[in-house]
Amino acid sequence: MAGAAPTTAFGQAVIGPPGSGKTTYCLGMSEFLRALGRRVAVVNLDPANDGLPYECAVDVGELVGLGDVMDALRLGPNGGLLYCMEYLEANLDWLRAKLEPLRGHYFLFDCPGQVELCTHHTALRSIFSQMAQWDLRLTAVHLVDSHYCTDPAKFISVLCTSLATMLHVELPHVNLLSKMDLIEHYGKLAFNLDYYTEVLDLSYLLEHLASDPFFRRYRQLNEKLVQLVEDYSLVSFIPLNIQDKDSIQRVLQAVDKANGYCFGVQEQRSLEAMMSAAMGADFHFSSTLGIQEKYLAPSEQTAEQEAMQL
Ligand SMILES: Nc1nc2c(ncn2[C@@H]2O[C@H](COP(=O)(O)OP(=O)(O)OP(=O)(O)O)[C@@H](O)[C@H]2O)c(=O)[nH]1
Ligand SMILES: [Mg+2]
Numbered sequence: 001m002a003g004a005a006p007t008t009a010f011g012q013a014v015i016g017p018p019g020s021g022k023t024t025y026c027l028g029m030s031e032f033l034r035a036l037g038r039r040v041a042v043v044n045l046d047p048a049n050d051g052l053p054y055e056c057a058v059d060v061g062e063l064v065g066l067g068d069v070m071d072a073l074r075l076g077p078n079g080g081l082l083y084c085m086e087y088l089e090a091n092l093d094w095l096r097a098k099l100e101p102l103r104g105h106y107f108l109f110d111c112p113g114q115v116e117l118c119t120h121h122t123a124l125r126s127i128f129s130q131m132a133q134w135d136l137r138l139t140a141v142h143l144v145d146s147h148y149c150t151d152p153a154k155f156i157s158v159l160c161t162s163l164a165t166m167l168h169v170e171l172p173h174v175n176l177l178s179k180m181d182l183i184e185h186y187g188k189l190a191f192n193l194d195y196y197t198e199v200l201d202l203s204y205l206l207e208h209l210a211s212d213p214f215f216r217r218y219r220q221l222n223e224k225l226v227q228l229v230e231d232y233s234l235v236s237f238i239p240l241n242i243q244d245k246d247s248i249q250r251v252l253q254a255v256d257k258a259n260g261y262c263f264g265v266q267e268q269r270s271l272e273a274m275m276s277a278a279m280g281a282d283f284h285f286s287s288t289l290g291i292q293e294k295y296l297a298p299s300e301q302t303a304e305q306e307a308m309q310l
Contacts, residue, residue, distance in 0.1 A: 009099075009136045010261040011107030013128055013171060016143030017161075018113035021178040021242065022046075025143060026110045027054040028242040032252070033106060041105035043098075045127075046112040047084040048077065057105070058098040060088055081112055085123040092130050099134070106261075107136065118142075118165040125169055139259040140171040141251070143178040146239065149196045150186045152208045153215060156222060159199065159229045166234050172258035176251060180241040197237045202226040 012029070014022045023046075030040045041057035047066040052059070064087045070080040088095065099107075111117070117124040128138060142165055148154040166173045177197065183189075189196070190208055209215040209222055229235055238254055241247040256262035 007103065007135055009103065009105070009107060009134075010256075010259055011109065011136060011138050012141045012255055013109045013111060013138045013169075014141050014143070015111045015118050015124075015165065015169070016113065016176075016178070017115055017145070020113065020143040020145050021240075022113065022143055023049060023053065023110055024242055025141070025176075025178065025240070026108045029248060029252070030054055030108055032245060032248045038106045039104060040108060041099075041102045042108045042110060044110045045085075045088070045124075046110055048081055048112060049110065052110075054110075057102060058095070060084070060095075063088060063091060063094050078114060081114055082117070082121060082123070085112065085117060085121075085127075089123040089126055092127065095127075096134060099136075107138075109138070115161060119161060119168055120164075128169065128171055137259045137261070138171055139255045140165070140169050140173045141255060142166075142173065142175045143240070144175065144237070146177040146180050146183050147186055149177065149183075149189055149193075152190065152205045153212075153222075155196065156202075156205060156209075156225055156229075159202075159235055160225055162235045162237075163229055163232055167232075174251065174254045174258055175235060175237045176240040177237045178240050178242070180239045180247070181243060183239075193239065197239055199229070199235050199237070202230055 014026055016022050026042050030042050033040045042054045043058040043060075044052055044056050045060050047060050047064060047069075049061075064084045066077070066080050066084055069075060069083050069087075070077065073080070073083060075083060111124065114121075128140075131138060142162060144158050144162065148158045162175050166175075183193075191204065194200070195204070203226070206219070206222055206226060210219055215222065238251055239247065240251055253262070
């Protein structure tokens with residue numbers, strides 16, 4: 001890797017709110033990367049994740065069990081999960097010993113969905129910064145459900161949490177709008193898609209909110225929040241349809257650029273050339289990535305599923 005020692009490892013820290021699609025992303029991205037010829041190791045850092053759909057190289061559940069913590073310390077799921085992450089932070093030699101034999105792999109870290117872990121709690125950030133000391137160059141891949149584009153107020157809150165996450169996690173960063181295969185089912189968006197992905201002039205969002213009597217009272221607050229996001233001008237999104245290889249390719253190019261992987265000698269050829277060589281027309285994911293029928297856009301449902309619904 002240009003500028004990278006032979007021991008340098010690369011990977012993605014997959015973060016985002018509960019249900020945003022992190023685990024499904026790790027499955028889809030790992031299949032895509034393996035088709036590209038990368039040796040992939042998926043590491044589960046979410047003690048609440050059970051029934052993992054992917055081949056898990058390291059599972060934090062071997063170190064600390066959320067159920068045990070909740071029982072022993074009489075904590076709820078959220079407090080229990082934060083305790084587990086603090087316990088992992090205090091026992092990083094365990095994680096290092098697990099990762100060492102995987103040198104040469106490309107890592108995907110499937111992280112917990114608690115928003116506070118990415119906006120103000122320090123455990124996850126210090127785990128990432130410790131990994132940087134181990135010469136593991138990560139890109140934070142932050143998933144946000146594209147459903148939030150359907151409501152201006154929700155989109156403003158997503159902009160704020162995305163900005164707070166970027167400033168707190170302190171990693172090269174890519175924001176994704178996930179579940180784009182469902183976007184048409186959410187009804188007509190107020191603006192076209194690149195308004196949301198490029199985060200263009202947010203004053204239009206405010207106009208939209210002002211028309212709602214409930215939000216009219218909070219106009220000044222919304223103006224300040226929008227101004228904060230615009231002042232930093234850090235937030236933008238890449239739309240992701242996890243079942244579409246061109247969509248994943250665009251995400252991977254942004255991720256590889258962010259953490260410097262793309263400047264490496266390992267893949268002299270451009271990613272596109274790698275894709276067409278490795279993918280061909282017949283590349284397909286091994287399953288619907290565990291996306292339950294109820295989440296599948298009708299176009300994705302097979303004929304027999306449709307027949308069953310008649
Ligand atoms: N249609 C569709 N459904 C998806 C997609 N990604 C995830 N889902 C569904 O959304 C639900 C949540 O997905 P997960 O991958 O478990 O989300 P997560 O972020 O790991 O959730 P937590 O582990 O609870 O934080 C599952 O039922 C998935 O099948 C997608 O791209 N499209
Ligand atoms: Mg998950």
